[in-house]
Amino acid sequence: MGSTRAEQALSRADWLVNGIGLLVGTLVLQPLLLDVARGLPFARGNTRRLTILAGVVVVTGTIAPLLPVAAADLVLARTGLDENPVLSSSASLSPVPWLVGALVLVLAVAFRAGEQLMDPEAPPA
Structure with missing residues (x-):
């Protein structure tokens, strides 16, 4: 029994x-990097x-790590093995993207403060 196109697509998505x-x-x-290189960060x-x-x-x-898990869920459901708890797929969300995103947002706040120092007429954040 071969896999479906949806299963194949999700497993590589x-x-x-x-x-x-x-x-x-x-x-x-x-x-942004070009501005930094020009001395205008x-x-x-x-x-x-x-x-x-x-x-x-x-x-x-x-989103990316959840897609292969969704493909595994489809395979287990199609083969009837989804009721076996030993074979169940489990999606775990990593906090790493959220932490990196938060760090980039902190950097954005610092850049906003720098913009206000460079242009005092800019509206406050």
Whole structure:
């Protein structure tokens, strides 16, 4: 009995989600790094970029590991083995993406303070 296309897609979808997260993170981070290289780390928009990056890290790091588990659940349900507690799949959420996202948000707050020091007319956060 072969696996279904949904099972195959879900079992590999973590790579796709990680790749999309890496692409979005790269596109968001590139202008910030260029500003830092120009000596303008607190240029407008960098706080927003860091906030988006934090969201990408959390979403990617949370969703990607759940997809192969969903594929395993489908396989167990299709084969009738989902009632056996020994063979049950278990999804565990890692706190690492949330911690990294929180650290990036702290960095965003620091950048926001730097923006306000550079431009005193900027509205407060």
